[in-house]
Each structure stands twice: as structure tokens, then as C-alpha cells.
Amino acid sequence: MTSFDRDKLATLLAEHELWVTSVGSQGNQLRLAGVDLAVADLAGRDLTEAQLPGVNLARANLAEADLTAIELTGATLVLADLSSARLVKATLDRVIASRATLIGADLTRCSLIEADLTDALLDGVTLRGTLLLGTNLSGARMSGALLDRTTMTGAILNGIDATGAHGSLLPAPGAAAYHDDSVNLLRAAGAGPVEFAKRRV
Numbered sequence: 001m002t003s004f005d006r007d008k009l010a011t012l013l014a015e016h017e018l019w020v021t022s023v024g025s026q027g028n029q030l031r032l033a034g035v036d037l038a039v040a041d042l043a044g045r046d047l048t049e050a051q052l053p054g055v056n057l058a059r060a061n062l063a064e065a066d067l068t069a070i071e072l073t074g075a076t077l078v079l080a081d082l083s084s085a086r087l088v089k090a091t092l093d094r095v096i097a098s099r100a101t102l103i104g105a106d107l108t109r110c111s112l113i114e115a116d117l118t119d120a121l122l123d124g125v126t127l128r129g130t131l132l133l134g135t136n137l138s139g140a141r142m143s144g145a146l147l148d149r150t151t152m153t154g155a156i157l158n159g160i161d162a163t164g165a166h167g168s169l170l171p172a173p174g175a176a177a178y179h180d181d182s183v184n185l186l187r188a189a190g191a192g193p194v195e196f197a198k199r200r201v
Contacts, residue, residue, distance in 0.1 A: 168197035
């Protein structure tokens with residue numbers, strides 16, 4: 001993996017934030033693939049629609065960052081801090097985010113298909129329309145999480161702490177709710193009221 005010059009990163013971040021605020025008329029969209037940004041301090045930065053597939057963000061500080069519609073497929077987020085980050089419509093399919101902190105993060109309509117979130121801290125997260133298909137949540141803590149039409153079909157929930165989590169789930173498209181054990185597993189892990197929502201037509 002290619003390590004990245006931090007001074008160059010600072011310049012690219014400034015260019016990207018200008019691109020966001022000017023709605024694309026100035027600056028340049030951040031596009032980096034497969035580079036090493038481990039331990040980078042990106043707290044509070046605006047990375048809306050940044051393209052960062054396969055990037056190494058292990059131990060990076062992304063607290064309160066705006067990651068709306070970011071592309072992070074296959075990225076590494078081990079031990080990263082994403083507390084209170086905004087991840088609306090973000091793509092994090094197949095990310096490795098074991099022991100990451102996402103306390104209070106907004107994951108509305110975020111895709112985390114086959115992601116590794118083992119032992120992650122997800123207390124108080126918003127999971128509205130979030131895709132957790134086949135996601136590994138073993139040992140994760142998601143107390144007080146809001147589930148709103150969240151899809152967790154095939155998710156691995158061994159040893160999860162879902163104390164006080166509440167809301168509704170959707171089975172995977174084309175799947176029947178009675179073939180999905182997510183509700184029962186969450187209830188067994190301490191969740192509050194959780195039920196399957198009716199699919200909108």
C-alpha cells in the first residue's frame with residue numbers, strides 16, 4: 001500500500017472542501033485509492049462524496065467528520081474514531097472496521113454489506129435504511145441504537161450487546177421475514193421493541 005505525504009493530503013483536503021462548498025465549480029474532488037492514511041487526523045473535515053476505496057484509515061480520527069456519500073469500499077478502519085460522524089448514503093461495503101468507534105454516528109442509508117465490525121462501538125447510532133447484509137457484528141456494542149427499516153439479513157450477531165436498541169427491520173429484498181432471525185437475535189441481546197416493518201410499495 002502506498003503511503004501518502006501528509007502535506008499533500010492537507011492540500012487535497014482543502015481543494016475537496018472547496019469543491020463541496022462551491023458545488024463543484026471550484027476545487028477538485030478528493031480521489032485516492034489504496035493509499036495509506038493510517039492515523040490521519042480528519043476530525044470535523046468535510047469529505048462529502050470523496051472517493052477513497054481501499055484506503056487504510058486504521059486508527060484515523062474521523063470524529064464529527066461529514067462523510068456523506070463517501071466511497072470507502074474495501075477500506076481499513078480498524079480502531080478508527082468515527083464518533084458522531086455523518087455517514088448518510090456512504091458506501092462501506094467490505095470495510096474492515098473491527099474495534100472502530102462509531103458512537104452517535106448517523107448511518108442513514110449507509111451500505112455496510114459484508115463489512116467487518118467485530119467489537120465495534122455503535123452506541124446510539126442511527127441505522128435508518130442501513131444495509132447490514134452479511135455484516136459481522138460479533139462482540140459489537142450498539143446500546144440505544146435506532147433501527148428504522150434496517151436490513152440485517154445474514155448479519156453475524158454473536159456476543160452483540162444491543163441493550164436498548166429499538167425500531168424496525170426489513171428482510172433482504174425478496175426474502176421472507178420469517179426466514180430472518182435478526183429480530184430474535186437482537187431481542188436476545190437486550191434490545192427493546194424491535195419488529196419487522198412492512199415493505200413500502
